[in-house]
Amino acid sequence: MAAILRTLNVTKRFGGLVAVDDFSFEIEEGSISSIIGPNGAGKTTFFNCITGFYTPEEGLIEFKGKQIQALRTDQVTKMGITRTYQNIRLFANMTALENILVGMHSRLKTWWPEAVIGNKRFRDEEKNALAKAQELLEFVNLKGLGDQLARNLPYGAQRRVEIARALASEPDLLLLDEPTAGMNTQESAELTDFIRNLRDESGITVLLIEHDMRVVMGISEKITVLDYGSKIAEGKPKEIQNNPKVIEAYLGRGAASGLEFSAA
């Protein structure tokens, strides 16, 4: 399969700090990949570079064959990349349904004067958008909670609304930043299944940042490990699990040698 996203030598600096250092990687269309790494390794910064929130100082980011590193966030979203956030960032004072409708913004074609006259095209589009938002709400198992303010929803439901909101823009690539953070084992397992189903049914490519190794190892087809902004390993879950460099990055040199020993 072809690569849907490819980055080449991406570097992002904040003053003297190199958050992402000469990072090149690619993900295949329809795959589920993960980026892991210790805290501060530059994973979220890398997400921000992809979505256009940051502009990398060097390097290229290519999505579906087009360079996107210089685009604004909203343009990137229109091209088909959406994300969720590490600490949930819903529009807290809008209802769940409105959140999803906002997510749909980039797919709505009518112009504001049409809204003012209220022509048929506008009314049809609004009706369809509402129906689709209801569908998405149902898809994430939140049927009937559409009128709740986002901030009043329980934590797990907020996570799911965030995913529904991201899906509303009909993305080709979905970036999930620690989707299972703060969830218990059962909830994470459910979410893992959900992500896998999503990919299987709609063919969306998924890229995760995740700390929960059970989730990462269970779901990813490819794992990339970042440490101090650079890639230190890449491969299938099995390969990563046994990679001494990865263990070192997570647990320190001594532990790494010890584990290697016990593994042998």
Next chain:
Amino acid sequence: MKIKDGIRAGFIALGILIYLDLIGLPKTFGSSMVVTFAVIVFLFSLFSLRTKPAEAPAPLPSVLVNGLIIGVITGLGFALITFGFASLQAQDVKVTDVFAQISHENIEALTGVDKVALREGQSVVPGLTKLAGYFILAGVLGGVITQFPASKVLHIGDEEKRSSARYWLMLALPFLLFAFFLALRIEGVDIGGSEENSFGLVLIYACIAAALFAVREVKAGVHKIGFSALIVALVLVIPQLTDLKQNAILGAVMIFVIMGIGLNIVVGFAGLLDLGYVAFFAVGAYTYALISSPESYIVVNLPWFEGLNFWAGLPIAVLLGAAAGIMLGIPVLRMRGDYLAIVTLGFGEIIRLLLLNLRDYTGGPGGILEIPSPNLFGLDLGNPKGILYLGMAFAVIVTFFTIRLRDSSLGRAWVALREDEDVAEAMGINLVAIKLMAFASGAAFAALGGTLYAARQVNIFPDNFALDVSINVLSLIIIGGIGSIEGVVLGSIALIGLPEILRSVDEYRIVAFGALLVIMMILRPEGFLPSTRRARELHEADLDSPAEFEG
């Protein structure tokens, strides 16, 4: 219900009455204020003694005692103070040097003893006894009423299903008030006892406010449409019945409604705090003045140009207003919150200073004179009634426009922008476009208001476009309820209309505003008629939302 509570409520009520007395309501409204004050005591007693809908009413003896306490404290307290003032005046001490509003008219309104009689030694005690009697009666009555279950429908903030009593009360109130107003117009009927018929205007305000509340209470569907149509008819009739001065004031209210709805888009929907809103009002007014007045620079210096009429000037002024909005919008695109507020504040001042100093073009402090007034098919609208109708028509158009935008994806994008700018952008919203759209539409409405203002005033001066206009518009949307269009109407009446009637208490106007704002922010931070979203933001957290504990 302890006696302590009654004493406390009594003193609070007394404080409010003294405040109203000192700012001069009795002087303005005459003897009707005795009854009005008694009604205030009654309401105070009722609201402090009633229980929550779910609770049983407090036992009758305790309620009676507390009602009596409230009545006695207010009655005796108020009577004593008035007695003090009256005896000072009887000895020719000038009370007005210290309390500007405590004049002979005040004493006459409260006791029925006029200046001459007071000098001659007529006692004010009978009048004051009557007044205290009213207050005590009102206090006790308020307490008794709490024993009836129906009193609970007045319980503010109860989230229970609206009982039919409250529903019908809301529906009937505007019509009752209107009927009362009509009664005032009948020759020989003197209910208000006031000069200039200010009382009638207050009634009109109350009528409109009650109607706004009622429109909310009515359930959606045929009833709502029918009721709204009635209200519209009523509003259309009002200018025919009111006198010149009343129409002029209502016209000013309308101009502020138009501006309030515009600023509401910028501040209420998109969350962009704009403190220089008056700039666009000025752009509208001066644009229309410059291209229409025979005295203006353009018309004087272009021999072939005779000046446009109102209907040709209006679109140009509105478009230029929108352009000014975009002009302000572009440099502040990257700014948020406080920074934005400061920059817009500066922008407002720059425009005013330009108007003041570009003497050759704007006439400087001398302003632009002889701005033509609008007419429609030969019908001159350059009178208060015409301006009021025009203002109402514009307000309706602007409201329609705003509601349509609010309910579109643009409206949702604005709210998303207010909530979280970064995430809004990540949802594919072009921040530049929607921010400029908010500024432009807000500015266009302000320019529309400005054009109408220029046509109404005939002569305009830079002083008409000072910072206080921005503050007023902002205050009125806060008081009415941020994000709510009905709220803007109510806020305009409260902030622009009421002070206009209380011209005689002008010096206390700002104090009254301040007090009102502080009280509002404590008791009802979402404003009088908040948008449903806003009300939920501020109050839903207090309720035990079931979703909070599920899943």
